[in-house]
Amino acid sequence: MSRPDFDFQPELVGDTLRLRPLKHDDFAGLYSAASHPQIWAGHPAKDRHKKEVFEPYFLFLLESGTTLVIIDQQTGQIIGCSRYYVSPDQPDSIAIGFTFLNHAYWGGTTNLELKRLMLDHAFEQFPEVWFHIAPSNVRSQKATAKLGAEHIYDATVDLSGAPAAWMCFRLKKDVWRERHQTRLP
Numbered sequence: 001m002s003r004p005d006f007d008f009q010p011e012l013v014g015d016t017l018r019l020r021p022l023k024h025d026d027f028a029g030l031y032s033a034a035s036h037p038q039i040w041a042g043h044p045a046k047d048r049h050k051k052e053v054f055e056p057y058f059l060f061l062l063e064s065g066t067t068l069v070i071i072d073q074q075t076g077q078i079i080g081c082s083r084y085y086v087s088p089d090q091p092d093s094i095a096i097g098f099t100f101l102n103h104a105y106w107g108g109t110t111n112l113e114l115k116r117l118m119l120d121h122a123f124e125q126f127p128e129v130w131f132h133i134a135p136s137n138v139r140s141q142k143a144t145a146k147l148g149a150e151h152i153y154d155a156t157v158d159l160s161g162a163p164a165a166w167m168c169f170r171l172k173k174d175v176w177r178e179r180h181q182t183r184l185p
Helices: 024-034 051-064 110-122 138-147 173-180
Strands: 017-021 067-072 078-085 094-101 128-133 150-158 163-172
Touching (some): 017 110, 051 067, 078 110, 128 138, 163 173
Antiparallel strands (some): 017 067
């Protein structure tokens, strides 16, 4: 079971990003970040760029109580989101997922800064973090492997209301420290 004192919605601030809890009035900003078809091209929900498809997804993220919006500190714009969750297949660990970034932020250092902020927070209490990635989402598989995570197994897990096939990646705290020389205690 997850640790009751873990803060699933912390305020995290990096060099260029600020993460804060998702709020109901973030819909317009988050939808703007998500509205380009390219963002969802490798994702199982390829039509999530459509407002009528994104809206129930937004409500799911909001109701989870564990979603963080990603804000570009220079512009103040919401550029995506991510969340912590406890997965049914790893109930004693923490997972990071449901992440997307506006395509204008791909290919640079944004994803690494986002994951550094979230991983450093998670590793304060957990020795490992899990990522569940759709087999069709090659972009996320490659990005997760760059962090130092390893593909450990495949599983069918219900993460959002319906069982689905996932590739399960694990990142251990010591591997993260060694690869990224983070400032963990």
